[in-house]
Structure formats: structure tokens, C-alpha cells
Amino acid sequence: MASERDKQRTASMPAVCERRIVLLGKTGLGKSASGNTILGRKVFESEFSFESVTQVCATELKHTNNILVSVTDTPGLFDTGKSNEELKVEIERCFQLSKPGPHVFLLVISLDVIFTEEERKAVKWIQDNLGTEALIHFTIVLFTHGDVLEGKKVEDFVGKSDALSSIVEQCQGRYHVFINVRKDQNQVPELLKKIEDMVQRNQSTRGGYYTVSCLQQQQRSGSSEELGALLKGTSAVPTGRGSNRQPSGYSRPRLPSMDGR
Numbered sequence: 670m671a672s673e674r675d676k677q678r679t680a681s682m683p684a685v686c687e688r689r690i691v692l693l694g695k696t697g698l699g700k701s702a703s704g705n706t707i708l709g710r711k712v713f714e715s716e717f718s719f720e721s722v723t724q725v726c727a728t729e730l731k732h733t734n735n736i737l738v739s740v741t742d743t744p745g746l747f748d749t750g751k752s753n754e755e756l757k758v759e760i761e762r763c764f765q766l767s768k769p770g771p772h773v774f775l776l777v778i779s780l781d782v783i784f785t786e787e788e789r790k791a792v793k794w795i796q797d798n799l800g801t802e803a804l805i806h807f808t809i810v811l812f813t814h815g816d817v818l819e820g821k822k823v824e825d826f827v828g829k830s831d832a833l834s835s836i837v838e839q840c841q842g843r844y845h846v847f848i849n850v851r852k853d854q855n856q857v858p859e860l861l862k863k864i865e866d867m868v869q870r871n872q873s874t875r876g877g878y879y880t881v882s883c884l885q886q887q888q889r890s891g892s893s894e895e896l897g898a899l900l901k902g903t904s905a906v907p908t909g910r911g912s913n914r915q916p917s918g919y920s921r922p923r924l925p926s927m928d929g930r
Contacts, residue, residue: 685732688864689739689767689878692811694777695791696744699813702849703777704742707731707857713742726763736861741767760798761884770880773864774799774808776840780823781814784830792836799879800887806871807879808840809863815846843867 690707694700701715712729724744731738743763744751751759764770776795778788795804818826823846827833837844845860868877 685735685737687737687739688773688861688868689741689771690864691741691763691767691771691774692743692777693774693791693795694811695787698777698779698782699847699849700777701742703775703811703813703847704729704740706847706849707738707740707860709857726759726766728766733861738861739767741771757798764884770878770883771807772868772878774803774879775811776808776836777811777813778833778836779813780817780826780846784832788836789832792839798887800883802883803879804839805841806875807867808843809860809867810837810840810844811860812844812846813849815848816850818846 692700692704699715701713704713705711705715708729708731713727726741726743728739728741731740741763744756744759774795776791778784792804795808812823812827815823823844827837827844843863845856845863847856847860871877
């Protein structure tokens with residue numbers, strides 16, 4: 670959570686534009702490390718593990734170029750250590766930390782693991798618990814471990830997986846690539862620019878951010894049994910160079926080209 674020093678410093682600042690970011694994704698895929706990359710310092714505990722390091726939602730702040738960036742790290746969507754009810758409470762807590770609502774959900778997916786049915790369940794989880802609108806209007810796919818691309822275009826890499834392509838398409842072609850282990854001066858500003866472009870598109874029709882009332886409405890219409898089924902599953906398998914083969918004869922729409930770094 671934001672330190673007292675950060676809060677005092679923020680309180681003394683002139684009014685600035687605020688952008689609230691919520692990180693979502695499975696355990697062990699670089700979610701907390703991505704939060705640290707955005708903030709430019711290590712504040713979230715991060716290690717390569719399929720057991721969740723982040724146990725409760727936590728928010729940290731960064732002030733850059735007259736923008737107050739709020740980053741909320743969350744428990745993995747499929748952490749088995751929490752009951753369904755505990756996980757729902759944590760997600761609600763994340764919204765309390767990002768009041769009046771997140772401008773963007775970053776769905777963290779690693780390019781360094783085999784993409785499994787569990788990633789598709791993560792998208793289904795967002796649809797069932799946050800609503801399809803959250804995917805269409807407020808979600809950007811954040812690919813981590815971008816070093817596995819080895820100079821290749823991310824759209825070519827993602828294009829080898831039906832499931833990855835489908836997820837990006839459901840998010841209206843919005844994605845970004847992080848190389849968390851390298852201090853790239855451009856990858857964070859470019860991500861913030863993509864977030865800003867999305868916020869501006871949402872501004873006139875949706876107020877620019879996902880509201881708590883949207884969450885409450887979705888929870889009232891959702892099924893706790895479906896949530897329980899979605900939260901059961903196995904972890905992705907690390908490979909170092911993973912991608913799924915496309916079915917024979919499959920023709921995929923071309924992935925929209927974006928500069929991932």
C-alpha cells in the first residue's frame with residue numbers, strides 16, 4: 670500500500686491528471702514485477718513462483734509528467750490458497766484502493782510459458798466477474814518476458830496461438846510488451862500513452878474509467894458457482910520458448926500491428 674511519505678508528498682502536489690491501473694493475472698507470470706517496472710522502483714514483492722507472493726491487494730503511487738499513476742497489485746486469479754469468497758473480497762478491496770474506479774485493467778500474460786486453458790479461463794473470469802464491457806473497453810493485455818521474442822514482432826509470436834490471438838481481439842487489439850529484467854526507458858511511457866489513448870476514447874461515453882457500480886451490478890447478475898468452477902485449475906508450464914500450434918487448415922484474422930515496446 671502507498672507509504673505515508675507518498676501520501677504526504679501527493680497531498681502537497683498541485684492538482685494533476687490521475688490514472689488508476691489494476692494488475693490482473695495468474696501467479697508466477699510477472700504481475701508484481703510489472704507493477705514495479707511501471708513505478709520505477711521495487712515496492713511489490715516479486716519472485717518467479719507458482720505460489721502467490723502477493724497475498725492481499727496493495728496500491729502504490731508514482732508522480733510523472735503531471736500524471737499521478739496509481740498501481741494496484743492483486744492476488745492471482747487462480748490462487749488456490751484463498752476460498753472463492755476470500756478472493757471476491759480481495760477483488761472488491763482492490764476497487765476500494767482504486768476509487769472511484771480503475772482506468773485500465775492490465776491482463777498480465779507471460780510469453781515464456783505454454784498458453785493453456787487456464788489463460789482462457791482468466792478471460793472468462795473477467796467476463797463473469799467484471800463484465801464483457803471490462804474486456805472490450807478497459808483492458809489491455811500486458812505480455813511479460815518479452816525477451817523471448819529475440820527481435821521478432823510480437824504479433825507474429827502471438828499469431829502462432831489461436832487463444833492468444835483471441836484474447837487480444839477481445840481486448841480490441843490492445844496489448845503491450847514488457848521486458849521486466851531490462852531498464853528500457855521507453856516501455857513504460859509507451860504503455861502510459863496506450864492507456865491514455867484508451868481513456869480518451871472512453872471519456873465521452875463511459876466517463877473514462879470502470880466504476881464500482883459496474884462491478885456491483887455484475888456481481889449481482891453473476892453466479893458464484895461459475896466463479897468456483899473457474900477458480901479450479903492447474904498452473905501454466907514454464908518452457909522458456911512456448912507457443913501453441915495452430916490447428917491444421919485454420920485461417921486467423923491478422924493481428925493488429927502495435928509497437929509492443
